[in-house]
Amino acid sequence: MENTTKKWLKIAAIVLAVLIVAMSATLGGMAAAHYAKVSEVESVQIEYNGEKLNIILMIGDGMGFNHVKAATAEYGDLFFATSADYAGSVTTFSRDVFGPTDSAAAATALASGTKTDNGKVGMYGGKDLMSTTELAMSLGMATGVIATEGVDGATPAGFSAHTSSRSNLDEILQDQLNSGIDLFFGSNSERYEPLKGQIEKSYTYVDAYSDIAGSSGKIFAAFDEIPLAADGESKPTLASLAVAALDILSKDADGFFLMIEESHIDKYSHNNQLADALEHVKAYDNAVKAVVEYAKEIGNTIVIVTADHETGGLQYNGETAAQLSDDMYTKGSHSKADVPFYVFGDVDYDFAQVTDNTLIAKLCQAILAA
Numbered sequence: 001m002e003n004t005t006k007k008w009l010k011i012a013a014i015v016l017a018v019l020i021v022a023m024s025a026t027l028g029g030m031a032a033a034h035y036a037k038v039s040e041v042e043s044v045q046i047e048y049n050g051e052k053l054n055i056i057l058m059i060g061d062g063m064g065f066n067h068v069k070a071a072t073a074e075y076g077d078l079f080f081a082t083s084a085d086y087a088g089s090v091t092t093f094s095r096d097v098f099g100p101t102d103s104a105a106a107a108t109a110l111a112s113g114t115k116t117d118n119g120k121v122g123m124y125g126g127k128d129l130m131s132t133t134e135l136a137m138s139l140g141m142a143t144g145v146i147a148t149e150g151v152d153g154a155t156p157a158g159f160s161a162h163t164s165s166r167s168n169l170d171e172i173l174q175d176q177l178n179s180g181i182d183l184f185f186g187s188n189s190e191r192y193e194p195l196k197g198q199i200e201k202s203y204t205y206v207d208a209y210s211d212i213a214g215s216s217g218k219i220f221a222a223f224d225e226i227p228l229a230a231d232g233e234s235k236p237t238l239a240s241l242a243v244a245a246l247d248i249l250s251k252d253a254d255g256f257f258l259m260i261e262e263s264h265i266d267k268y269s270h271n272n273q274l275a276d277a278l279e280h281v282k283a284y285d286n287a288v289k290a291v292v293e294y295a296k297e298i299g300n301t302i303v304i305v306t307a308d309h310e311t312g313g314l315q316y317n318g319e320t321a322a323q324l325s326d327d328m329y330t331k332g333s334h335s336k337a338d339v340p341f342y343v344f345g346d347v348d349y350d351f352a353q354v355t356d357n358t359l360i361a362k363l364c365q366a367i368l369a370a
């Protein structure tokens with residue numbers, strides 16, 4: 001890689017301008033509080049070798065820093081994602097700035113680079129927002145969306161649909177089937193089984209893991225569950241599902257964009273079930289490891305690991321594995337805490353320590369369009 005001409009992508013200034021305008025317009029007197037946070041994104045830059053890059057964006061729904069710390073205490077080894085080439089944090093606030101973001105607005109910000117109202121999917125002000133997935137498709141790249149819940153959840157929907165409410169599940173499915181995205185892998189087969197006929201008009205419908213490899217064309221896979229550990233031929237882990245997706249997407253000479261969500265950290269954190277949440281943090285980290293190893297093997301691939309928001313207001317004060325308890329949660333809903341932002345890849349980074357979630361979309365889109 002030495003002697004390759006380096007390209008600089010200076011996108012921070014754009015992000016800064018967009019956010020200040022958006023926040024002043026809606027907040028009036030409150031603008032100052034967020035201005036301080038937003039201005040910290042100023043020095044974000046990425047340097048890379050100018051070759052076409054693939055991007056894998058991994059989202060741990062509800063995973064805050066304390067989830068990472070508690071998982072590290074529980075499992076005793078270093079949380080793999082923390083070995084990234086860059087580690088920082090991102091702010092998560094939506095346009096509903098007085099409360100925490102929900103997953104729909106956060107996914108929209110991560111996918112499109114635009115803040116929207118809670119509940120909205122890929123839309124703001126009645127208009128569809130272009131997602132990184134759509135940009136990748138317009139460039140001829142392969143694309144995929146993976147979630148451990150049904151792919152109509154708010155996070156995967158933010159990367160594959162446009163609708164005014166996350167509860168418009170039929171509209172989300174219709175958008176996804178019309179999207180042109182190469183693969184959808186998720187669970188909740190109970191919902192999708194009766195819709196098989198509709199899905200099969202544009203996708204090969206798969207409900208067993210062992211059937212993915214032999215499938216041709218666009219694949220819509222719905223499993224009854226995505227377990228923490230491999231379970232025979234039919235049920236994949238998130239890590240094995242990610243690898244199966246990469247086997248398919250990496251064949252495209254134009255490159256690919258893949259979004260992967262571990263959906264259950266949020267669910268268990270809403271219920272303040274720490275042990276269950278941490279098992280899913282661990283499963284997410286296992287998937288990160290598998291994905292990063294794959295990315296290193298094929299080269300020219302950036303892996304971004306983050307979360308959409310923190311759930312449960314989890315506190316961590318150096319507890320050992322034996323001391324971890326559900327009482328470390330302080331609420332049953334999302335918090336406004338910043339979340340982790342890790343980047344793996346053969347590029348030189350000069351990111352601010354604290355950035356904003358919209359910047360991740362702008363970063364992805366700048367890299368793909370470069």
Ligand SMILES: [Zn+2]
Nearest residue numbers: 062266311334
């Ligand atoms: Zn949630």
